[in-house]
Amino acid sequence: MSGIQDATRSPWKTATLAGMASYLDASALVTSGIAIGGYYAGPLQLGAGTIGSLLGLQTLAFAAGALSGGRLGDRFGRRKIFTLSLVLYAAGVLLLLVAAGPALLYAGVMATGLAIGADLPVSLALVNEEAPAGKKGTMVVFSGMLWLAGIVAVLGLTSFMGAQGILGGRILFAHLLVVAVVVLLLRLSLRESAEWTAARRAAEARPTAVSETMEFSRVRDLFRAPTVYALLATGLYYATWNLGANTLGQFGTFLWTALAKGEVAQFSQLTLLGLPTGFLAGLVFMRVVDRPARHAWFAAGTALIVIAWALPALLGPSKFTLVAVMLISGLGNSFAGESIYKVWSQELFPTLLRATAQGVTMAFTRAVAGLAALGTPVFALGHTRLFFGLLLALMLVAALIGLAWVPRLPKALPPEEPMSPTTPAPATSRRSAA
Known part of the structure; x- marks a missing residue:
């Protein structure tokens, strides 16, 4: 694509720097679970209901x-949104760092939740758009390595x-604050996405009547085929x-201490x-994600995830099964789960x-997880086998x-080849997404 990459840009x-959104997302999720569900719980007298509501609110x-x-980010650019x-x-992490009671904890989880939610989709789009052809999936998966x-x-x-x-x-929240400030300062050197700039200019140059039928840029276009x-x-x-990954991330410490009687450390x-x-x-997946072999690796990762969750479901939660589900699903997630979701989300839109x-998809996912988190501690203790x-x-x-639906979806066309929603996609847009 002419004009998208130039010598001054470093993909x-x-x-x-943009992929650090994944680092900040994962570290905030795990830190909140450990700090609020473990370290803060006793000194601040946080019960299971309060812990669930705090972590659930962060996800919502x-x-x-x-x-x-x-x-x-689609309207005003990637750079402005991920900076703000x-x-x-x-600011949210600072509130969590100094909190001496539930009030500041609620404010802190609200602020951090809003921030990482706004940052992640915009930053991933920038990573994809600034990556060279044939390396887009690789660089998006690299953001998963930062996660x-x-x-x-x-x-x-x-x-x-x-x-x-x-x-x-x-100490855990202080770590988040230091990393956030350093990344913020370094991100100021990043430029706006050239691909987004070109696509926005092209859309604005078209008459409104034409733009509505030829350019996928309006929210309502999300709800039309394809x-x-x-x-x-x-x-x-x-x-x-x-829902499985979020349970381990936010409530792994809680499940370990409450169901397996283990210690936080x-x-x-x-x-x-x-x-x-x-x-x-993850390094292996970075090498194959832009190749046809990706689907086989994804299938293997998916099988590992299913096997992992079958252990506590069939054998019950214990130190052995909880460790096994973490290790086996963690390996499977290198080839499936969030890694492949991020790649699909760049290719299909x-x-x-x-x-x-x-x-939209992240909001839906986290809303479901947040609602589930509100009752997770109580449900896991009262209906353990059903929970798993x-x-x-x-x-x-x-x-x-x-395995069965996503591979049938067509990839989106490049921005210089806008597709009318009323005409069939050409052959080049029907490459498998998985």
Whole structure:
């Protein structure tokens, strides 16, 4: 695409700084679960209901942020939105850092949830749009490696810092604040997406009547073929898969201590065992994600996720099954789950709807997860076998969507080849998305 890449642009720099949205997302999710559900719970007298409402509210706030931030990113540009969202993120983390009671905790989880929700779809769109042809999937998957790095950093701190009680939680939130400020300063050197700029200029240059029929840039175009099918498939896949991942991320510590009678530091140390394998698997997926072999790797990852959740569902929760589900599903997630969802979300939607579509599917996913989180602690304690059985069923639904539906969807055309919603997509747009 002429004019999209120039000598002054560094795709890997963009992929790293924009992709740090994934680091901040994962580290905020895990930090909130450990700090609020573990370190803060005793000193601040937080009961199971309060913990569930705080973590659930953070997830619901993410949903609201993704919905609004994704659309604003398509309307006003990637750079403005991810800069403002990171300022809000830093402010929210600061509130969580100094909180001495539930009031500031509620304000903090609201602010951080809104911020990471707005940042993620816009930043991923920028990574994709600044990546060279043939490397777009690779760089989007690289953002998933940063998501894993965020988990490693938090669990590493939890395992080895030695701090207990409220001090332990404050150290974890201080880590988030430092990283957010550094990334914010470095992001100021990034330019606006050239692909978004070109697509926006092209849309504005067309008469309104023509633009409405030839350019996929309006919200209502998401709900017309072919984009509506991509919206449904990616949204349902991400939502069903994420309920399992979100449970481990937000409530892994709670389940470990409440159901398996383990300790917080022990849980973090055991979780760290599987992360090097997940990192290496992610490097493998980066090499194959832009090739036809991607589908076979995705199928293998999906099988591992299903097997992992079958263990606590069939054998019951114990230290063995909870560790197994973390390690096995973590390996499977390197080739499926959020990694492949992010790639599909770039490939299946046109430029001026890309962040909007991701915002919608992320909002739906996090809203479902947030509502589920409100009752997770109580439900997991009172109906343990049913709880894990439902999570296994959801993994099977996600597998069916990813293996049977998504491969049938057409990829979006490049911005210089706008497609009319009333005409069939040409052969070049019907390449499999998986």
